[in-house]
Amino acid sequence: MKKHIYLVLGLLGFAALLTSCGNGNNGKGSSGALNSSNAEKVYVAPGEHDEFYAFMSGGYSGNLTVYGLPSGRMFKEIPVFSQFATSGYGYSEETKPMLNTSFGFVPWDDSHHPDISQTNGVLDGRWIFINGNNTPRIARISLTTFETEEIIEVPNSAGNHSSSFITENTEYVVAGTRFSVPVPQADMPIKEYKGNFKGALSFISVDPENGHMDIKFQILMPGFNYDLSHPGRGKSHGWFFFTTYNTEEANSLLEVNASQNDKDFIAAINWKKIEEYVNNGGGTKMPANYAHNVYSDENHTATSTMKKEVLTVDPTKIPGAVFFLPTPKSPHGCDVDPSGEYIIGNGKLSADLTVHSFDKMIAAIEGKKFDGEAYGIPILKFEEVLAGTVKSGGLGPLHTEFDGEGNAYTTFFISSEVVMWKLGTWEVIDRKPTYYSVGHLMIPGGNSRKPFGKYVVAMNKITKDRYLPTGPELEHSAQLYDISGDKMELIYDFPTHGEPHYAAGIPAEILAPKSQKIYKLAENKHPYATLSPADAKVVRDGKDVHIYMSTIRSHFTPDNIEGVKVGDKVYFHITNQEQDFDVPHGFAVIGANTSELLVMPGQTKTIIWEPKQVGVWPFYCTDFCSALHQEMQGYIRVSPANSNIELSWSLGE
Amino acid sequence: MKNASIIMIIGPLFLLGLFAFPLWNIMLGAPQYPEPLGMNIHISGIEGVSEFDLQNIDGLNHYIGMKTIPKPGEMWEFDVFPKVIIGMVILGVLIGLMGFFGKVDFKWFLGWFVLMSLLGILGMYDFNQWLTDYGSNLDPHAIIKVINEDGTPMTYKPPLLGFQKMLNFDVTSLPSVGAYMMFVGMSLTLVASYLGWKKKGLKTKRQSKNAVTT
Numbered sequence: 001m002k003k004h005i006y007l008v009l010g011l012l013g014f015a016a017l018l019t020s021c022g023n024g025n026n027g028k029g030s031s032g033a034l035n036s037s038n039a040e041k042v043y044v045a046p047g048e049h050d051e052f053y054a055f056m057s058g059g060y061s062g063n064l065t066v067y068g069l070p071s072g073r074m075f076k077e078i079p080v081f082s083q084f085a086t087s088g089y090g091y092s093e094e095t096k097p098m099l100n101t102s103f104g105f106v107p108w109d110d111s112h113h114p115d116i117s118q119t120n121g122v123l124d125g126r127w128i129f130i131n132g133n134n135t136p137r138i139a140r141i142s143l144t145t146f147e148t149e150e151i152i153e154v155p156n157s158a159g160n161h162s163s164s165f166i167t168e169n170t171e172y173v174v175a176g177t178r179f180s181v182p183v184p185q186a187d188m189p190i191k192e193y194k195g196n197f198k199g200a201l202s203f204i205s206v207d208p209e210n211g212h213m214d215i216k217f218q219i220l221m222p223g224f225n226y227d228l229s230h231p232g233r234g235k236s237h238g239w240f241f242f243t244t245y246n247t248e249e250a251n252s253l254l255e256v257n258a259s260q261n262d263k264d265f266i267a268a269i270n271w272k273k274i275e276e277y278v279n280n281g282g283g284t285k286m287p288a289n290y291a292h293n294v295y296s297d298e299n300h301t302a303t304s305t306m307k308k309e310v311l312t313v314d315p316t317k318i319p320g321a322v323f324f325l326p327t328p329k330s331p332h333g334c335d336v337d338p339s340g341e342y343i344i345g346n347g348k349l350s351a352d353l354t355v356h357s358f359d360k361m362i363a364a365i366e367g368k369k370f371d372g373e374a375y376g377i378p379i380l381k382f383e384e385v386l387a388g389t390v391k392s393g394g395l396g397p398l399h400t401e402f403d404g405e406g407n408a409y410t411t412f413f414i415s416s417e418v419v420m421w422k423l424g425t426w427e428v429i430d431r432k433p434t435y436y437s438v439g440h441l442m443i444p445g446g447n448s449r450k451p452f453g454k455y456v457v458a459m460n461k462i463t464k465d466r467y468l469p470t471g472p473e474l475e476h477s478a479q480l481y482d483i484s485g486d487k488m489e490l491i492y493d494f495p496t497h498g499e500p501h502y503a504a505g506i507p508a509e510i511l512a513p514k515s516q517k518i519y520k521l522a523e524n525k526h527p528y529a530t531l532s533p534a535d536a537k538v539v540r541d542g543k544d545v546h547i548y549m550s551t552i553r554s555h556f557t558p559d560n561i562e563g564v565k566v567g568d569k570v571y572f573h574i575t576n577q578e579q580d581f582d583v584p585h586g587f588a589v590i591g592a593n594t595s596e597l598l599v600m601p602g603q604t605k606t607i608i609w610e611p612k613q614v615g616v617w618p619f620y621c622t623d624f625c626s627a628l629h630q631e632m633q634g635y636i637r638v639s640p641a642n643s644n645i646e647l648s649w650s651l652g653e
Numbered sequence: 654m655k656n657a658s659i660i661m662i663i664g665p666l667f668l669l670g671l672f673a674f675p676l677w678n679i680m681l682g683a684p685q686y687p688e689p690l691g692m693n694i695h696i697s698g699i700e701g702v703s704e705f706d707l708q709n710i711d712g713l714n715h716y717i718g719m720k721t722i723p724k725p726g727e728m729w730e731f732d733v734f735p736k737v738i739i740g741m742v743i744l745g746v747l748i749g750l751m752g753f754f755g756k757v758d759f760k761w762f763l764g765w766f767v768l769m770s771l772l773g774i775l776g777m778y779d780f781n782q783w784l785t786d787y788g789s790n791l792d793p794h795a796i797i798k799v800i801n802e803d804g805t806p807m808t809y810k811p812p813l814l815g816f817q818k819m820l821n822f823d824v825t826s827l828p829s830v831g832a833y834m835m836f837v838g839m840s841l842t843l844v845a846s847y848l849g850w851k852k853k854g855l856k857t858k859r860q861s862k863n864a865v866t867t
Contacts (some may be wrong), residue, residue, distance in 0.1 A: 518705070553712060579705035580712070581688075627716070628796060 041482055042492040044071040049512070052444050052505045054457060055114045055128055056478075058082075059499025062109045064130055064141065069444070069455055069505060070480055072494030080139045080148045081109030081132040085595035089148075092597055093571070093606040094526075095295070097304035101135050101153050102289045110134045113164055113228075113502040116143070117206075121168035121233045121449030125510040127211050129164040129173045136160030138175050138204060140211050144516045145297065152213045153290035155310050156183045156200040156220075162229040162242050162334075166206070168449065172271065173213065174231070175202045176242050180223035180249075183312075184286065193251035197223035200312075201242065203271055212294065217278045217311045219322070221267065222375040223249050225258070228333050228399075233449050234340035236358040238272035241343050245330040247374070258330065259349060263382065265324035265374070266334060266345050268361060273321045274313055282318070283311045299525040300603050316376035323365060324374060326382040327354050333399035337408065337423055338449050342387055346397040346410065353397050353410060355426065357387035388426040392419045398439060399502075401446035403453025403483055409446075411438040411458060418458055418481065420488055430487040434479055436462040443483070444505030452507055456481045456488065459500045467495055476500060517581040519602030526604035528573035533557040538649045545570045545647070551585040551599065552577040553626040555651065556619070559634030563647035566611055566640060572597075572619075575604040586622025589636070596622045611638040654759075657848035658752035660841050661762050665745025667838025668738055671696050674830035677780070678702070679811050681710065682823045693829060694780075696734040698725035717809060717820075718795025720787060730779060741769055745842065752849065759849025766842045773835075781813050 044050055050068030058065055062082030066075045083090030083099070090099050090107055099105055109132030117126045127149075128141045136154035141147065154160055154175045162176030180197040182188055188196070199221040204213045224244040232239035247264045250257030277283070288310040295302040315322040329347030331354070336343055343356040363369075364384040371381045396414030403409070407429065410419050416437050420430040440459045444452040458481065463474040476499055480492040521531060530536050530550040536557040539546045545568050550557045564570055574587045578601040588596040589609050597605040611617070621632035639645045675693035680702070682689035690710050691702030699722050701707040711721045725731045745765050751757045788810030799807035799820070809819055812826045828836075 578712070580709045 038491040042070040050508055053508055053511055054503050054505045056496055056500035056503040057111045057114050057130060059501055060110050061498030062111050064114060065497050072492055078141060078146055080130060081111055083107040088595050088597040088605055091595035094301040097302040098151055098293045100291045100293055100304035106135045114504040115164055115166050116504045116506055117170040118168050118448055123445050123448055123506050125506055131160045131163035133160050138164045138173055143511055144514050149295050150213055151293045154202050155288040155290040156218060162226040165229050165231055167231045168233045168237050170206050172203045173206055174229060174240055176226035176229055178225050183220055190251050194249040199224055199226050215310055217283055217313050219313045219315050230334050230336045232336060232340050236340035240269045240271050241334050242267040243331040243334040243345060263326040263328050264330055266327045268323045268325055270321045274318055277318050283313045285309050286312045322377050324377055324379040325356050325385050335400040337402050338404050342423060344400045346399060348396055348398055351395055353390035355387045356385045361385045390421050390426045392428055394419050399441055401441050401443045402451050403443055404451035405453055409456050411441045413437050432488045432490055434458045434460055435466050436460055440502040442503040442505055454484050456483050518579055521579060521602040524602055529604045530575040538647050540647055543568050547572050550575050550577050554628030554632045556634045557651045558649035559651050561649045562637040563645050564636055564638050565643055566614060570609040571606055573604060573606045574599050576601050584623045585625050588622045589619035590617045614638055614640055654849055654852050657845045658749050661752055661845035662746050662749030664838045664841030665742045667834045668742050670834030671738055671831040676831045678829040679826045683821045698731045716796045718792030759846045762842055762846040762849055769839055784810050
């Protein structure tokens with residue numbers, strides 16, 4: 001009898017084990033229970049708002065896109081370096097100067113690394129900066145209007161890639177050159193690159209009041225490739241770190257020739273020391289030619305000014321200002337942890353991450369632990385600055401971000417994964433695959449003193465089968481991981497526009513309350529503004545015809561215009577009289593060799609129309625503004641060039 | 654009678670709140686206006702709840718042919734109402750002071766209350782007349798003309814008090830801080846009248862008692 005009982009108990013126990021195993025599998029596997037909880041994590045109910053803003057660079061779109069996290073919904077594409085027909089940016093007379101450069105009008109760029117302004121190392125949400133890689137430029141975007149307010153060209157630079165990272169009080173936005181070039185530019189054999197080309201690292205000061213940028217100084221470094229950078233923070237505030245590759249200084253087939261040295265460098269720049277040197281009259285003023293473009297909300301117009309001089313600094317002239325930290329395998333990302341102690345070199349041809357210690361670096365400098373020099377810049381001994389190595393087992397580390405709780409997250413391009421590891425012990429805690437071949441990753445505030453470590457977004461370079469196919473060309477894919485637990489959990493996957501290189505995230509509660517709703521018409525200082533429909537008029541000035549036109553739901557004033565002739569240059573200056581949130585009016589006229597205009601309430605925008613044919617031509621509102629939107633239209637009569645019809649204009653006659 | 658008189662002095666002073674706060678508030682919400690548009694009706698004019706609300710209400714109203722919301726100079730009421738209120742405050746305080754010095758009795762307090770109530774009712778009547786005219790005296794060339802089921806043209810008179818659905822708008826019309834202060838002030842004068850009456854009653858009782866015993 002007893003035996004039977006044991007048997008029964010045993011069987012029951014076994015059964016219990018089986019069922020509990022089964023339950024466990026159900027919980028962790030691909031079944032519905034877990035998926036539904038992940039769905040809840042990313043579900044933002046209709047009408048609800050996301051917890052974070054994510055600003056993703058557009059890469060070859062040249063722009064900046066705004067997303068919500070965790071939903072992955074895209075809210076806006078902010079035009080920055082590329083013409084944007086949607087709003088008329090870069091097409092309208094007011095915004096064309098924004099894209100002016102020393103090479104003339106450049107309507108496109110490759111935007112890379114957004115960075116949000118900081119105060120005391122914490123995101124303050126005033127502005128976001130982003131670099132144009134191709135024709136070196138840095139843009140500043142207002143985070144109240146979410147519009148580009150300023151673009152400065154960077155002379156002596158080429159492939160503006162180790163940019164646009166800011167110091168912890170937004171003293172500087174820093175732009176480093178990826179391609180070294182002759183400085184100043186010169187007609188010389190390419191083969192003479194080695195020893196002759198220079199790499200300019202530019203420190204652009206940011207006015208704390210209005211954000212206006214000005215190149216304070218450029219450090220002319222040896223002709224390596226300066227790949228990425230990040231500022232020191234906390235105790236390392238005052239320093240800036242740049243990864244380099246091609247310390248071989250190859251000028252052809254870099255794929256092979258720039259991969260020969262076992263170690264390249266992280267350049268450590270004591271910018272406070274250089275700032276002091278420059279403030280005391282140090283440096284050399286060099287003739288230059290670069291554009292500085294500023295957009296004003298007051299007159300809704302950009303002005304472009306050519307600057308003719310830049311202050312350059314020879315780093316060997318300032319002892320103690322620049323050092324090289326040997327770092328294995330052509331490091332790509334250069335990331336500094338929230339405490340400012342660890343400088344991470346992501347050796348992209350390696351399996352390992354090299355972590356340098358700021359304290360050890362300072363001790364090595366004081367103890368003169370040098371291992372030779374390169375072009376007069378001391379190289380610190382590798383072992384003297386090394387804090388540790390992360391043996392991840394992954395391949396191709398690119399970028400690292402931090403959660404503020406002692407963990408770091410590194411992307412591995414080749415093995416297509418994000419690896420979570422512990423600062424200080426260098427142990428790998430977790431790893432999760434990405435889809436596919438991840439480049440950058442972003443934790444809101446993940447490169448500041450105070451990260452908001454709830455989510456990490458992985459931005460992938462290859463999409464393949466992640467979404468419904470759309471022919472050969474696909475949007476990129478991003479994955480969202482929940483990192484609030486001990487391990488990472490993949491919770492969402494969404495397409496992103498252009499090619500996001502880096503991104504910057506910030507809690508919505510910092511930005512949302514100060515997002516501007518309208519421009520005040522009473523404050524509109526545009527020289528061609530029509531502040532009231534009564535002021536609408538048409539003025540001829542030789543062949544130029546200026547139409548001062550106002551829009552309000554649902555008509556243009558004037559909407560009948562006569563007296564324009566073939567060969568005239570007609571300026572449509574459109575002022576939106578609305579003072580109501582989200583009531584833009586659009587403007588388009590048949591045959592215009594330019595884009596439409598999308599005019600926000602209180603704004604004035606202008607396009608040029610050059611009529612080539614006699615006739616009566618319509619124009620209309622392109623934004624479905626109101627119930628009578630379809631009625632919002634008008635006609636302009638074009639007469640032969642020799643006609644003597646007087647200018648006239650009217651509404652409702 | 655002293656306490657009653659002090660209350661009678663304080664009561665009318667509450668009406669001064671009408672110079673700082675709106676008398677009435679009308680809010681207009683719609684699917685397109687999750688943050689409703691609103692107007693605050695002051696005794697001296699109509700103001701938007703947010704900076705551009707009046708302009709935006711006028712902008713919408715032009716579709717249905719309503720007149721624009723009157724500016725202070727366009728309605729005699731905005732000129733007269735403040736003067737009436739000031740006059741009533743001065744009158745009420747004077748009556749209170751005279752009560753304090755025993756020159757008048759509670760009947761004067763009650764008299765002020767009745768006069769104020771009459772003026773208030775007249776004011777409301779006038780306000781309602783304006784709302785009716787504003788909501789039904791429409792431009793014959795209006796862009797949108799809505800006809801009721803019985804064939805009469807739809808009017809857009811906002812409710813004097815309470816809630817009403819008008820086309821896509823939810824209209825809520827309620828008294829505002831100024832009106833509540835006026836209500837409190839007038840109630841105080843009623844309290845003053847009551848206290849004055851009670852005191853007087855006691856006095857007369859005592860006097861008659863005294864008369865019997867002597």
